[in-house]
Amino acid sequence: MQDLLIKHIENTLGEPVSPEMIASLSTLSFEKSFDKKELLAETGQPCNYQYFILEGSCFSYYLNEKGYKNVIEMAIENYWITDASGYFRDTPAVSTIETLEPTRALLINKKNFDKLCCSHPLFDRYFRILLQNGMAFLHTRIAKTISEEAEARYREFSQTYPHFIQRIPQYLIASFLGIKPQSLSRIRKKVQ
Amino acid sequence: MQDLLIKHIENTLGEPVSPEMIASLSTLSFEKSFDKKELLAETGQPCNYQYFILEGSCFSYYLNEKGYKNVIEMAIENYWITDASGYFRDTPAVSTIETLEPTRALLINKKNFDKLCCSHPLFDRYFRILLQNGMAFLHTRIAKTISEEAEARYREFSQTYPHFIQRIPQYLIASFLGIKPQSLSRIRKKVQ
DNA sequence: CAAATTTATTAACATAGGTGAATGAGGATA
DNA sequence: TATCCTCATTCACCTATGTTAATAAATTTG
Numbered sequence: 001m002q003d004l005l006i007k008h009i010e011n012t013l014g015e016p017v018s019p020e021m022i023a024s025l026s027t028l029s030f031e032k033s034f035d036k037k038e039l040l041a042e043t044g045q046p047c048n049y050q051y052f053i054l055e056g057s058c059f060s061y062y063l064n065e066k067g068y069k070n071v072i073e074m075a076i077e078n079y080w081i082t083d084a085s086g087y088f089r090d091t092p093a094v095s096t097i098e099t100l101e102p103t104r105a106l107l108i109n110k111k112n113f114d115k116l117c118c119s120h121p122l123f124d125r126y127f128r129i130l131l132q133n134g135m136a137f138l139h140t141r142i143a144k145t146i147s148e149e150a151e152a153r154y155r156e157f158s159q160t161y162p163h164f165i166q167r168i169p170q171y172l173i174a175s176f177l178g179i180k181p182q183s184l185s186r187i188r189k190k191v192q
Numbered sequence: 193m194q195d196l197l198i199k200h201i202e203n204t205l206g207e208p209v210s211p212e213m214i215a216s217l218s219t220l221s222f223e224k225s226f227d228k229k230e231l232l233a234e235t236g237q238p239c240n241y242q243y244f245i246l247e248g249s250c251f252s253y254y255l256n257e258k259g260y261k262n263v264i265e266m267a268i269e270n271y272w273i274t275d276a277s278g279y280f281r282d283t284p285a286v287s288t289i290e291t292l293e294p295t296r297a298l299l300i301n302k303k304n305f306d307k308l309c310c311s312h313p314l315f316d317r318y319f320r321i322l323l324q325n326g327m328a329f330l331h332t333r334i335a336k337t338i339s340e341e342a343e344a345r346y347r348e349f350s351q352t353y354p355h356f357i358q359r360i361p362q363y364l365i366a367s368f369l370g371i372k373p374q375s376l377s378r379i380r381k382k383v384q
Numbered sequence: 385c386a387a388a389t390t391t392a393t394t395a396a397c398a399t400a401g402g403t404g405a406a407t408g409a410g411g412a413t414a
Numbered sequence: 415t416a417t418c419c420t421c422a423t424t425c426a427c428c429t430a431t432g433t434t435a436a437t438a439a440a441t442t443t444g
Contacts, residue, residue, distance in 0.1 A: 132276065132280035138334065139264050145337055145338065149401095179402085181422070181423090182403080186424085341430075372431075372432060374433080380392095381393080
């Protein structure tokens with residue numbers, strides 16, 4: 001069931017989703033379950049789906065020159081995740097997406113995504129709003145990554161995303177913040 | 193004249209722009225000239241416009257806790273620039289946008305932007321593609337900012353954006369890369 | 385053109401965060 | 415219950431980048 005997604009769309013748009021839209025969604029997307037540690041996308045491969053997490057969690061990472069994993073995004077219930085390059089631009093994925101727990105998600109492939117957006121202007125608006133919010137968020141994230149110290153970034157992150165702090169292992173949060181797990185330990189010790 | 197923008201749309205979409213679309217554009221946007229160092233958006237204020245640079249250049253920056261400027265984006269001819277939070281979400285801008293030279297730009301306000309997107313599906317697609325490319329670009333930028341050393345980031349930047357290296361002052365490029373101008377000097381000395 | 389301002393370079397020193405290694409705490413698996 | 419793993423913590427040491435300051439070069443302005 002895509003109840004969660006429908007609520008998310010209604011919350012985002014501030015208006016109800018019609019039965020026809022629900023029907024389109026049902027036709028154009030499908031649900032799938034994944035074990036812990038399954039890959040939803042893989043660096044260098046096509047990324048065919050965009051995932052809306054219904055239950056569980058996952059994260060995407062970029063492998064740097066030294067072969068270390070660097071967290072780009074984390075997603076729990078009510079979040080979309082994909083490899084933006086791979087999915088939107090039909091190029092090989094630059095990131096890998098991996099589940100952290102057994103996870104259920106709604107999947108939409110690129111063709112159906114385009115159909116969905118064409119099928120009803122509200123879908124189009126919904127996804128444009130998501131992208132716009134994403135841009136705004138990433139600008140702020142970049143700005144703070146390059147301009148604030150690790151301690152300030154951690155403080156803000158834990159205030160803004162307490163649910164992530166609870167659900168996601170610390171070494172991934174460290175990576176997301178751009179530091180090593182040892183440094184995050186040091187900071188946490190100092191902070192509390 | 194919005195010739196530059198029309199070409200940009202055609203290049204992005206891979207198909208021609210119809211006379212009606214050109215008419216919509218003319219009605220819904222306008223051209224404006226700015227002196228050097230004029231502000232196109234200001235932290236804390238509403239950001240009413242999205243700017244397509246026809247001639248000149250500008251950059252956006254975020255003021256951190258210490259009051260230092262940190263470069264988020266740089267834009268020269270054929271680039272769009274705005275404060276994503278302020279413009280798309282009608283919240284106060286988180287960044288300031290400033291011209292680096294006398295600059296001519298096409299301006300579109302939010303209402304007209306929405307009208308434009310509704311007026312023809314190709315506009316809608318064009319702007320969605322821009323947003324998608326923006327997301328892909330920012331994911332990669334974040335990933336590299338947190339995972340590669342400053343020297344590697346500078347090397348890649350100068351290879352990928354030689355035209356920026358020529359046009360934009362070094363201290364802004366340093367800031368964009370997340371380092372101080374002194375560090376960039378040191379890196380440049382080592383590199384060449 | 386001269387003065388004033390902005391930008392780039394260099395150097396000596398300081399520090400946030402990285403590195404590598406050891407230790408312990410949970411969970412999972414058998 | 416014993417054996418793995420994975421994850422978090424701590425410590426000693428290291429290094430990339432920041433800081434401050436001085437100087438030079440380039441650019442703007444009157």
